Amino acid sequence: MPESDVPFPERVYEIVARIPSGRATTYGAIARALGNPRGAREVGWALSGVPEGSQLPCHRVVDREGRLSGGWAFGHPEIMAGRLEDEGVPFLEQYRVDLSIAFWDPSVEDDTQQLGLF
DNA sequence: GCCTTGACGGCAA
DNA sequence: GTTGCCGCCAAGG
Numbered sequence: 001m002p003e004s005d006v007p008f009p010e011r012v013y014e015i016v017a018r019i020p021s022g023r024a025t026t027y028g029a030i031a032r033a034l035g036n037p038r039g040a041r042e043v044g045w046a047l048s049g050v051p052e053g054s055q056l057p058c059h060r061v062v063d064r065e066g067r068l069s070g071g072w073a074f075g076h077p078e079i080m081a082g083r084l085e086d087e088g089v090p091f092l093e094q095y096r097v098d099l100s101i102a103f104w105d106p107s108v109e110d111d112t113q114q115l116g117l118f
Numbered sequence: 119g120c121c122t123t124g125a126c127g128g129c130a131a
Numbered sequence: 132g133t134t135g136c137c138g139c140c141a142a143g144g
Binding site for chain 2: 026027028031037038039040041042043044045046047048050058061062063064068069070071072073
């Protein structure tokens with residue numbers, strides 16, 4: 001069946017699920033990968049529907065500046081930041097990841113970008 | 119059917 | 132580099 005039949009939230013989850021450990025991506029990048037460049041807010045809305053305890057690594061999704069805009073959804077940004085830091089994600093500030101190194105583009109399937117090379 | 123809210127993004131001042 | 136405002140898309144009151 002056409003992918004267009006798949007509900008938007010599920011397409012978001014599918015992308016988020018394949019974000020490599022130690023990397024991060026943005027709401028806008030995911031939206032663009034789904035062919036909806038203006039749907040960044042919709043991506044955020046989709047993730048807000050993710051129940052606690054889900055295996056979905058939604059903590060690896062940040063805004064375009066690398067800030068933990070969704071940190072409070074985990075109860076406290078420290079939880080999200082600690083988990084990212086534990087995976088080796090570089091931070092510019094306490095609540096801001098270095099996307100120049102850790103950014104993972106969902107529209108690229110090339111495995112070399114998952115090697116953590118820079 | 120109208121208005122407000124929200125885990126965003128882009129641009130102007 | 133910051134702050135503010137507007138635009139987008141969906142959901143909920």
